[in-house]
Amino acid sequence: LLFPRQGFKAVSKFQPLSTYQEPLADGYQLLPFRFTALNEREYVLTNQASEFVVLGRPTLEALVRHKLPAADKLYNDLKAKHFLIDRDSSVALDLLSLKVRTKLQRLAEFTGLHIFVVSLRC
Amino acid sequence: MSVETAERALALVFRSPSRAIKIEFQGGEPLLNFSLIRFVVERAVAINLVERRDLQFVIATNLALIDGEILKFCKEHGIFISTSLDGPLDLHNANRPRLGKDSYQRAIEGISKVRDTLGRDHVSALMTTTKLSLGRVRDIVDEYIAQGFRGIFLRPMSPYGFAVRTKWFKAYNVDEWLEFYFAGLDYILEINRSGYAFTEFYAATILAKMLTPFEPGFVDLRSPSGIGIGAIIYNYDGDVYASDESRMLAEMGDKTFRVGNVHRDRYEDIMLSDALLGPIEESFAASVPMCTDCAFEPFCGADPVFHYATQGDFVGRKPLSAFCGRNMAIFRRLITLMRKDEEVRRVFVQWANSRC
Secondary structure, three states: OOOOOOOOOOOOOOOHHHHHHHHHOOOEOOOEEEEEOOOOOOEEEEOOOOOEEEEHHHHHHHOOOOOOOOOOHHHHHHHHOOOOOEOOOOHHHHHHHHHHHHHHHHHOOOOOOOEEEOOOOO | OHHHHHHHHHHHHHHOOHHHHEEEEEEEEEHHHHHHHHHHHOOOHHHHHOOOOOOEEEEOOOOOOOHHHHHHHHHOOOOOEEEEOOOOOHOOOHHHHOOOOOHHHHHHHHHHHHHHHOOOHHHEEEOOOOOOOOOOOHHHHHHHOOOOOOOOOOOOOOHHHHHHHHHOHHHHHHHHHHHHHHHHHHHHHHHHHHHOEEEEHHHHHHHHHHHHOOOOOOOOOOOOOOOOOEEEEOOOEEEEEOHHHHHHHHHHOOOOOEEEEEOOOOOHHHHHHHHHHHHHHOOHHHOOOOOHHHHOOHHOOOOOOHHHHHOOOOOOEEEEEEOHHHHHHHHHHHHHHHHHHHHHHHHHHHHHOOOO
């Protein structure tokens, strides 16, 4: 019998909301990214793993000044795509490096296409 | 190309560690030397009994010479056919003059013959954009749909070979080409909205970089550059070139990208030659001036041959680079399109994943 096992409560309670907000109280760190204007209002941000996100100028300014509130609707998007890390996401760096390795994996394969020019006549 | 040269080239092919090996026959018109194609295919298949790679063959041909015997051989070995189709009859024939003015007819009949024998998925077509194509992108896309293709690669004109001799390359600038390309992209999206799945392959390549964890490895849009380490050319005389464009440059008298010769050089000499490693290293986008700061660099690539051909060095000044101008505009357009319209985004996700 797998469930319920001894020592586990049959019904577990959710942690209070403050538990999930706690890591964010001491802010976030930026991971490497570049940005450029997409149009007069918006900017494209990209990182080494080719993840991208589009932000309005006020959000971009808040982000780079470490003032983007965790409640901002783009915060989790930026976190999921490894533009920032906070105390809640220690695995982010490993994930980012894994994604960069995945992008570069073709290099190890080396030359796949071999073209033979068998005749110059047309 | 002689049998001895082909034999030496094949020995080099299988020195590549790649699990997938694609051998493509080009010309001129490669079917004019079909006996050698037959030799290379049979020899490669024999070598592969031991090597056990994922081995594929492609013949890039105008189909004028395709016949029953050739088709039978292609079927036997699962050979793919890549041909040219520039658009409707008048456009295709104007681009590809033949004595009988029958280039289009021969291409269409050839495509149909190949499909009947080898299957629909065994023939693909490539188009070349010329001055005559501008303003006619809907006609071109319609022609591809009429011929039953499920996608098109809207290609820019390359600054090499025939294109330079005939001044076609200078005949239109980046903005003119972008206007052509974006009109084509809008039309193709309209077709997708109407319920017919049809892909623009260049966008699909870029979207694969933007929307999937994988790198599509398209030779003309990757960094480090794919010259030699993505694709390599064995010329008819045994000279080895770093890319198709390198060979065209050599035909114009500049052998900068000649990386060796199958009769004289070992695999190690070729792959470690300065002629190959120099341009790869110098043009690596992540460390090139301006590219290093560019937010679009992860989607872009290094093209040392293009920049050498147009500006005289492997890196080039990016504000003057047609490669840079063209790609930056496309990156911006693709992102803008998919942000504006959820349906476009869904189409783009499909394109991105169909390339991987």
